Amino acid sequence: MKFFLDTADLKEIEEAASWGALAGVTTNPTLYARIGGKLADFHAHIKRICDIVDGPVSAESVAMTRDEIIRDGRELASIAPNVVVKIPAMVEGLAACRALADEGIRVNMTLCFTVPQAILAARAGARYISPFVGRFDDISEDGIAQLSDVVTAINNYDFSESTVAGEQIEIIAASIRSANHVTQAALMGADIATVPFATLKKCIQHPLTDRGLEAFLKDWEKVQ
Numbered sequence: 001m002k003f004f005l006d007t008a009d010l011k012e013i014e015e016a017a018s019w020g021a022l023a024g025v026t027t028n029p030t031l032y033a034r035i036g037g038k039l040a041d042f043h044a045h046i047k048r049i050c051d052i053v054d055g056p057v058s059a060e061s062v063a064m065t066r067d068e069i070i071r072d073g074r075e076l077a078s079i080a081p082n083v084v085v086k087i088p089a090m091v092e093g094l095a096a097c098r099a100l101a102d103e104g105i106r107v108n109m110t111l112c113f114t115v116p117q118a119i120l121a122a123r124a125g126a127r128y129i130s131p132f133v134g135r136f137d138d139i140s141e142d143g144i145a146q147l148s149d150v151v152t153a154i155n156n157y158d159f160s161e162s163t164v165a166g167e168q169i170e171i172i173a174a175s176i177r178s179a180n181h182v183t184q185a186a187l188m189g190a191d192i193a194t195v196p197f198a199t200l201k202k203c204i205q206h207p208l209t210d211r212g213l214e215a216f217l218k219d220w221e222k223v224q
Contacts, residue, residue: 024055050080069096101125
C-alpha cells in the first residue's frame with residue numbers, strides 16, 4: 001500500500017517526503033483554507049507541492065457544472081505533469097471525468113461513499129477513486145466495511161478500457177483518522193491511504209517501540 005499525505009502544508013509535505021515513504025499528496029479546499037491559502041496563489045501553491053513530490057498531486061476543482069469542471073481540470077492539469085484533477089462524485093462530475101479522461105487527464109473521484117458511486121466513477125474513466133472512511137464513522141456507520149465493499153467491487157472487474165492509457169484504477173482510502181484505519185485498509189487491499197500528517201506520524205509510533213528503545217539506550221550506557 002502506498003501513502004499519500006492529505007494536506008496543503010508545504011512543511012508537512014517536505015518532512016514526510018524526507019522519510020522516503022511518501023508517494024503522493026491529496027488536497028482540498030478545506031485543507032488549503034486551513035493554511036491561510038488565497039485564491040490568487042492556488043495554482044502556484046499546487047506547483048510548489050509538485051516540486052516537492054514526484055508522485056500524483058490531487059488538486060480539487062470547486063466548479064459545479066461539467067463545462068466549468070472541465071475548464072478547471074484543464075487549467076489544473078497544465079500546472080505540472082503529476083497533477084491529478086480531483087472531482088466530487090456527482091452527475092456533473094461523472095460527465096467531466098469522462099471528458100477529461102478522454103483528453104488524457106487523470107482524475108481522482110472524491111467524496112465517494114458507495115459501491116455504485118465507485119463503479120460509475122470507474123466507468124467514467126477515473127484513475128483514482130477515494131472512498132471516505134472517517135465520515136461514515138462520524139454518523140455511527142462502519143466506514144471500513146464500506147471501503148472493503150468498494151475495494152472488492154472494483155477488483156471484480158477490468159476497467160482498463162475506461163482509464164487514461166489503460167492504467168489500472170487505484171483505490172485511495174480517504175478520510176483516514178487513525179493507524180487502525182490504515183491497518184484495516186491495507187489488510188483489505190486498498191492501493192493507497194491518504195492520511196493527515198498527524199496520523200502518518202502515529203503509524204510509525206508504538207509504546208513497545210519506545211520502551212524497547214529506552215531499554216537499549218540504558219543498556220548502552222552500561223557498556224560505556
